[in-house]
């Protein structure tokens with residue numbers, strides 16, 4: 001047991017994980033440099049996995065030992081607590097070599113950047129991922145979140161996902177078993193499942209049409225979203241029949257600031273770190289916005305961003 005009562009000895013775990021070939025492991029690593037929000041305290045142990053084999057070996061070891069495990073992809077949809085993350089945190093790093101093509105089917109390591117996958121598909125005249133142009137993060141994270149934009153979603157192209165279950169067993173999902181919905185999937189229900197590999201089916205199309213569509217989407221984002229700011233994209237899920245950004249503007253919270261965090265004045269759906277904010281300050285903006293929208297419209301916004309790590313504040317618990 002460690003000082004927090006977890007079944008985990010940081011030193012022992014560090015020594016054992018170091019022996020797994022191909023993994024890089026470090027202790028007490030601040031996560032602020034890795035997250036898109038640029039906040040987050042230290043991970044006790046941070047492990048980088050860059051292919052399915054070393055990720056599988058790590059997850060099976062962690063499950064056998066019963067250590068706490070957190071998986072991060074591109075850290076583009078997470079708010080990591082200032083207190084950091086206890087136990088083992090594994091970040092899936094991108095490796096373009098991990099993309100395989102079989103006709104119109106692409107299979108990739110879960111850590112592969114969605115952008116890289118879309119570029120690879122375009123280069124091979126495969127259409128279906130154009131919508132993802134400009135969505136940061138990994139294909140694994142995109143499957144968890146059922147990421148989407150401009151009418152396209154991951155759901156439309158994913159045919160198979162390999163993962164490790166809570167007992168450390170390799171498993172596979174196909175088609176409807178993913179239980180995709182709006183920013184919803186099997187993996188948001190089964191928080192202990194770790195995606196290792198994703199297969200997509202795409203359509204053949206001439207490369208120019210694909211590149212033109214991607215350029216149009218990229219231009220649209222550039223005009224409408226605060227891409228130069230630190231954020232995690234849309235802060236809240238879209239409420240039924242409405243848009244979170246529109247509601248936030250309507251109640252006068254567009255451009256709202258609290259300390260070093262606030263709501264974008266370009267797109268009210270984005271909560272941003274203006275520079276030097278803490279994770280708690282950003283979380284407070286989530287609470288302020290949710291309260292303002294609820295008081296004036298009766299609609300209770302639900303965060304799309306995942307709150308990760310050790311959050312001690314009671315009010316923030318209500319966002320998780």
Ligand SMILES: Cc1cc2nc3c(=O)[nH]c(=O)nc-3n(C[C@H](O)[C@H](O)[C@H](O)COP(=O)(O)OP(=O)(O)OC[C@H]3O[C@@H](n4cnc5c(N)ncnc54)[C@H](O)[C@@H]3O)c2cc1C
Nearest residue numbers: 073074075076077137138140141142147148149195232233
């Ligand atoms: C500027 C900006 C624009 C954005 N635009 C969009 C958009 O248009 N549409 C959209 O849908 N999203 C958007 N996002 C949000 C984000 O990019 C997506 O949700 C993305 O798919 C998350 O992927 P990730 O790898 O970064 O996941 P992370 O943020 O690292 O993780 C997200 C969740 O998935 C879990 N997870 C990650 N990888 C795995 C795995 N291999 N196995 C199990 N669990 C895993 C994590 O534990 C966490 O709960 C935007 C974000 C930013 C910063």
